[in-house]
Amino acid sequence: MQYISTRGGSEPLSYCEALLEGLATDGGLAVPETLPTIDADLLERWRALTYPQLATEVLALFATDIPRTDLARMTQAAYAGFPEAVVPLRRLDDELTLVGLSEGPTLAFKDMAMQFLGEVVEYALEQRDAVMNVLGATSGDTGSAAEHALRGKERIAVFMLSPQGRMSPFQRAQMFSIDDPRVHNIAIGGVFDDCQNLVKELAGDLGFKRAHFLGAVNSINLARITAQVVYYVWAWLRATDAGVVEVSVTVPSGNFGNILSGFYARQMGVPLRRLVLAANENNVLDEFFRSGIYRPRSAAETVATSSPSMDISKASNLERFIFELVGRDPERVVGAWRDLDAQGYIDFSAERARFADEFGIVSGTSTHADRVGTIRAVYERSGDVIDPHTADGVRVARDYVEPGVRMLVLETAKPEKFAETIHEAIGVDLAYTPELREMLDAPQHVVDLPDDAEALRAFIAQRALH
Numbered sequence: 191m192q193y194i195s196t197r198g199g200s201e202p203l204s205y206c207e208a209l210l211e212g213l214a215t216d217g218g219l220a221v222p223e224t225l226p227t228i229d230a231d232l233l234e235r236w237r238a239l240t241y242p243q244l245a246t247e248v249l250a251l252f253a254t255d256i257p258r259t260d261l262a263r264m265t266q267a268a269y270a271g272f273p274e275a276v277v278p279l280r281r282l283d284d285e286l287t288l289v290g291l292s293e294g295p296t297l298a299f300k301d302m303a304m305q306f307l308g309e310v311v312e313y314a315l316e317q318r319d320a321v322m323n324v325l326g327a328t329s330g331d332t333g334s335a336a337e338h339a340l341r342g343k344e345r346i347a348v349f350m351l352s353p354q355g356r357m358s359p360f361q362r363a364q365m366f367s368i369d370d371p372r373v374h375n376i377a378i379g380g381v382f383d384d385c386q387n388l389v390k391e392l393a394g395d396l397g398f399k400r401a402h403f404l405g406a407v408n409s410i411n412l413a414r415i416t417a418q419v420v421y422y423v424w425a426w427l428r429a430t431d432a433g434v435v436e437v438s439v440t441v442p443s444g445n446f447g448n449i450l451s452g453f454y455a456r457q458m459g460v461p462l463r464r465l466v467l468a469a470n471e472n473n474v475l476d477e478f479f480r481s482g483i484y485r486p487r488s489a490a491e492t493v494a495t496s497s498p499s500m501d502i503s504k505a506s507n508l509e510r511f512i513f514e515l516v517g518r519d520p521e522r523v524v525g526a527w528r529d530l531d532a533q534g535y536i537d538f539s540a541e542r543a544r545f546a547d548e549f550g551i552v553s554g555t556s557t558h559a560d561r562v563g564t565i566r567a568v569y570e571r572s573g574d575v576i577d578p579h580t581a582d583g584v585r586v587a588r589d590y591v592e593p594g595v596r597m598l599v600l601e602t603a604k605p606e607k608f609a610e611t612i613h614e615a616i617g618v619d620l621a622y623t624p625e626l627r628e629m630l631d632a633p634q635h636v637v638d639l640p641d642d643a644e645a646l647r648a649f650i651a652q653r654a655l656h
């Protein structure tokens with residue numbers, strides 16, 4: 191399997207090459223040259239597999255340059271710290287079932303892909319006798335998932351920028367409690383956008399980037415997208431184990447990474463009826479799937495909500511969906527992004543009906559009041575406590591429930607991460623497990639730097655792996 195760019199301008203790459211590369215050299219995103227297929231027989235043969243075994247099978251369709259025994263060892267290692275089922279399903283009520291994607295070390299779904307990414311990046315670097323210095327910016331969740339996945343890896347160092355004093359105490363503890371000589375937490379005197387601009391400046395300085403082997407593990411990384419396909423297959427298998435015939439999935443969405451993997455699973459042949467995209471007040475994607483107009487917002491138009499991991503102004507992975515929408519024609523993708531640069535939006539309103547009819551994608555938006563009300567209603571009905579992102583999903587899912595179709599809602603985080611909103615909704619202070627208590631009380635490791643590219647360059651040059 192080779193990987194090509196959505197904009198058609200770079201040489202085909204192997205899986206390992208594409209995952210180390212990040213952005214394609216022409217500014218596009220790496221996509222499989224053809225999507226692999228999964229038919230009904232294959233699905234039935236996979237029914238008895240454990241989660242790591244299933245991950246090996248699904249990932250083998252994409253990572254044809256990695257021997258299966260190596261892949262099996264990596265999937266085993268990636269999910270070893272999870273509970274036995276890895277992704278447990280739990281029935282909420284007659285309509286909805288939650289898919290537990292938040293059983294990993296940082297209590298959010300990003301662990302599902304990051305834990306595998308940590309293994310496969312280390313593997314690809316070993317093969318090449320290379321090292322990577324991961325440079326990233328985080329407002330909280332992605333950074334901690336990356337650090338927990340990359341800690342202890344010999345060939346990888348992490349330089350993670352976060353806005354000084356702007357993360358929750360829980361998020362700070364999750365990142366800063368990591369005590370690893372190759373994990374560098376850097377608190378920048380500025381806001382998240384300042385952190386991101388510093389990353390862009392250094393990654394755009396090709397001399398510096400090459401000299402210090404800078405890399406990224408952000409949400410457009412191909413390995414993350416492929417690792418997420420696995421749990422859509424798993425969720426379909428587990429739902430249909432229980433005698434259910436038809437299955438739809440609702441996905442709390444931000445950068446369009448998670449639901450893109452569901453879209454790939456469906457295109458590959460997993461019989462998912464609908465993919466329901468749930469947005470919060472930052473509803474760029476709901477707007478797109480309703481109107482066909484994609485209009486990214488400015489930072490000033492992006493509001494801080496109670497489901498912060500979905501607070502996006504643009505959805506980086508949408509380009510991979512557009513690529514399929516335009517029949518995999520890179521010229522049309524280039525044209526669409528030229529329109530975006532020139533006029534600030536892309537108009538696919540003529541194709542709007544295809545979103546649901548052909549691709550099964552529908553969408554909706556929740557408000558803060560919806561989420562709080564949903565957390566309360568679920569708690570009162572079943573005693574289950576769900577986090578505000580999952581509540582976005584549950585709220586929007588209700589609008590798309592159909593008779594005879596099981597609606598799965600992806601649980602993208604555990605409620606313990608969002609204690610304030612939970613308290614507001616149900617008046618309960620969640621008890622922390624002993625492990626969480628220990629993490630919250632552990633000494634913190636973080637360096638303060640000014641919002642200054644020169645200071646950051648000097649810091650990295652001194653500590654990067656070479």
Ligand SMILES: *Cc1c(COP(=O)(O)O)cnc(C)c1O
Nearest residue numbers: 443444445446447448499602603
């Ligand atoms: C990252 C994240 C999302 C959004 O996922 P995308 O892949 O960006 O669409 C939703 N919920 C939680 C808890 C997250 O951490």
